[in-house]
Amino acid sequence: MKLFYTQNSPYARRPRLVARTARLEIEEVDMSPLADRVGELLDLGPGGKVPGLLTDSGVYLTETLLITRYLNDAAGGKLTPREADRAEKVLEMEGIGSLLMDSLFTRSHEKRRDDGEKSQALIDKEGARAARCYDALNERLTNQPTVLDFGTIAAISALGYADWRHADDNWREGRPGLANWFNEMMVNPAVAETAPKF
Numbered sequence: 001m002k003l004f005y006t007q008n009s010p011y012a013r014r015p016r017l018v019a020r021t022a023r024l025e026i027e028e029v030d031m032s033p034l035a036d037r038v039g040e041l042l043d044l045g046p047g048g049k050v051p052g053l054l055t056d057s058g059v060y061l062t063e064t065l066l067i068t069r070y071l072n073d074a075a076g077g078k079l080t081p082r083e084a085d086r087a088e089k090v091l092e093m094e095g096i097g098s099l100l101m102d103s104l105f106t107r108s109h110e111k112r113r114d115d116g117e118k119s120q121a122l123i124d125k126e127g128a129r130a131a132r133c134y135d136a137l138n139e140r141l142t143n144q145p146t147v148l149d150f151g152t153i154a155a156i157s158a159l160g161y162a163d164w165r166h167a168d169d170n171w172r173e174g175r176p177g178l179a180n181w182f183n184e185m186m187v188n189p190a191v192a193e194t195a196p197k198f
């Protein structure tokens with residue numbers, strides 16, 4: 001299997017972390033700079049985005065959520081929570097992490113548009129959504145163990161992206177529990193080596 005990624009893509013970080021957590025051997029193909037190499041992705045499918053996964057049988061899969069589930073299945077379901085209660089909590093966390101990631105991504109692109117093209121209303125709306133998500137993560141992850149599952153992988157990936165693209169959110173401010181949990185997670189080599197570089 002080949003996973004197409006870029007180091008700073010928060011979406012691609014999720015399947016990269018799933019593969020490492022499930023100890024699944026995959027080939028990672030760095031597509032940086034994406035603008036120059038997008039043609040290679042377009043030869044495989046219509047999206048031109050990372051992550052993308054070329055399966056051993058030659059099918060090209062896209063969309064983070066689907067790729068993470070495919071990898072987990074390929075690893076025999078190692079990341080599938082055993083108890084129903086736990087499974088729901090993991091899904092809840094994955095939803096919040098995904099919401100945060102989409103919101104941060106949208107706002108980052110909007111902020112980089114030319115003056116006159118950007119919408120301050122959209123920036124404000126997404127900024128408020130991100131703040132609610134940071135609070136929700138702080139509530140749920142304070143004093144929690146540093147376990148990698150679908151939920152914490154989504155959270156870590158979104159927060160790492162926030163550090164890169166939205167440093168002025170200062171998400172650690174007033175959320176010491178989340179900040180401590182994040183620092184402890186960064187000790188994990190898989191988390192450290194997939195972090196965005198900036």
Ligand SMILES: N[C@@H](CCC(=O)N[C@@H](CS)C(=O)NCC(=O)O)C(=O)O
Nearest residue numbers: 009010011048049050051063064065
């Ligand atoms: N919905 C997609 C989003 C993936 C995505 O937006 N990836 C970005 C990099 S972080 C990308 O490839 N952007 C290139 C583009 O928009 O052309 C997913 O869940 O995988």
